[in-house]
Amino acid sequence: MSKSTNPTRQRILDAAVERFANNGYHDTSVADIVDDSGTSKGAVYFHFPSKQDIFLGLVDHFATILEDRLSEAIAQEESGVRRVNVALSVCLETFAAYKKLAKIFLIQATGLGTVFEEKRREIHKRFIDVIQRHLDEAVQEGDLLTIDTEIAAYAWMGAINEVVIEWVYTGHPEPARALPALQNILLRSIGVSEEQIQQLDPNANK
Amino acid sequence: MSKSTNPTRQRILDAAVERFANNGYHDTSVADIVDDSGTSKGAVYFHFPSKQDIFLGLVDHFATILEDRLSEAIAQEESGVRRVNVALSVCLETFAAYKKLAKIFLIQATGLGTVFEEKRREIHKRFIDVIQRHLDEAVQEGDLLTIDTEIAAYAWMGAINEVVIEWVYTGHPEPARALPALQNILLRSIGVSEEQIQQLDPNANK
DNA sequence: GCGCTGAGACCGACCGGTCGGTCTGTTCTA
DNA sequence: TAGAACAGACCGACCGGTCGGTCTCAGCGC
Structure with missing residues (x-):
């Protein structure tokens, strides 16, 4: 972030992303990262305090990127429903733009024991x-139904994650297809009417 | 399943479920399981070929239970929409009935490296x-909209998992609340009309 | 009834390898 | 030349798995 442009440090991070994304945390040894980055253990422990720190740093980094992009995009929309909709787009775009980090964030950061799990949650x-x-905002101002927004939020989160995970592994539901499909499904799930859904996405008539 | 009633074996399994659910795979040593179960390493490796085998066995076991319950429940319903609805109920009930196994299945089995990951996927x-x-069945016979059922399926899976995960950790959205909420959200997401949703769940007017 | 035996169930000390992390340098750079 | 940046040998803890041993008990000949 701040001292980001040190080449050695960057090579280590690149190697770590690659390894962590492909093999997971425990199947990635520091020696692996050293080999892949063409550096040394000394370099790694000069730039980072621990293996765990590298990993959590990557997770945090991605979360920050996603949050920044989201808040920026949301701020540019007025109505609640439009905001919800644009957030969904940005979310998928960001996952797509940082595929490896997304994989680490969504998959490899799970099931690593109590310490990691707390952070992840x-x-x-x-x-x-x-x-x-x-969602609450949209409910208040809009004509969509009153629903259990808390559970809806969890459901949305899970739904998005699952679709992205599948894409990350297989490349299969191409974003161009997944995005409109998810928009339909998720907007409908909170009671946005069909006409409204149509209106929201005029450019996706491809 | 077959030789299930050996007491030592069962104590080992119980301890393994507890530990794996709470601490995850890598933070659970065979010694931990030995201590908790009041047995010995010899006993563990007499009954099971490896630590990994114990873990995957538990995952498989839970998946089998869930599948059995699902297919049984589905078989007893006629229409597609009703089937989809009852499957959702059974799913949540089963997760609730096997909380620890559910946690292992949904969380602890993730991010464990390539071998485990393939199995999980x-x-x-x-x-x-x-x-x-x-979903396809329901689309064909019903009046619900034609949608991208593949992506809808992923979305449903993710949505259910996420809600259950939250419940597993915090106990928070009590099943009594989560079930009808999810029914509303998910059925709406595939275009089931409000009236149909009402009809499907006559007993949940509490 | 009684000793013998052998197999199943279980015990726990021990082994061998792995891996995060350290430490003693060496090289580069300002 | 001081200190930052890096190299890599090395350490020690940990942990999955093994292996020789013990205990129990059913079967069996006598």
Whole structure:
């Protein structure tokens, strides 16, 4: 972030992303990262305090990127429903733009034991809260039905994650197809009418 | 399943479930399981070939239970929409009935490296396929909209998982609340009309 | 009834390898 | 030339798995 442009440090990070994304945390040894980055253990432990720190740093980094992009995009829209909709787009775009980091964030950061798990849940909770807040907003001002926005927020989060995970692994539901499909499904799920859904996405008539 | 009633074996399994659910795979040593179960390493390796085998056995076991319950429940309903609806109920009930196993299945089995990950994805895919098949069925015979059932299936899977995960950790959205909320959200997401949703769940007027 | 035996169930000390992290340098750079 | 940046040998803890041993008990000949 701040001292980001040190080449050695960057090579280490690149190698770490690659390894962590492909093999997971425990199947990636520091020696692997050293080999892939063409550096040395000394270099790694000069730039980073621990293996765990590298990993959590990557997760945090991605979460920050996603949050920044989201808040920026949301701020540019007026109505609640439009905001919800644009957030969904930005979300998928960001996952697509940072595929490897997304894989680490969504998959490799799970099931790593209590310490990691707390961190992961805290970050996920932040996103879920954002979703819920904007769902509430949309409910208040809009004509969509009153629903259990908390559960809806969890459902959305899970739905998005699952679709992205599948894409990350197989490349299969191409974003061009997944995005409109998810928009339909998720907007409908909170009671946005068909006409409204049509209106929201005039450019996706491809 | 077959030789299930050996007491030592069962104590080992119980301890393994507890530890794996709470601490995850890598933070659970065989020694931990030995201590908790009041047995010995010899006993563990007499009954099971490896630590990994114990873990995957538990995952498989839970998946089997869930599949059995699902297919039984689905078989007893006629219409596609009703089937989809009852499957959702059974799913949540089963997760609730086997909380610890559910946590292992949904969380601790993730991010454990390539070998485990393949297994996990294969099992998840089975459930997603079931969902999609019945969504397709419902689309064909019903008046719900034609949608991208594949993506809908992934979305459903993710949505259910996320809600259950939250419940597993915090106990928070009590099943009594989560079930009808999810029914509303998910059925709406595939275009089931409000009246139909009401009709489907006459007993949940509490 | 009684000793013998052998197999199943279980015990726990121990082994061998792995891996995060450290430490003693060496090289580069300002 | 001081200190930052890096190299890589090395350490020690940990942990999955093994292996020789013990205990129990059913079967069996006598």
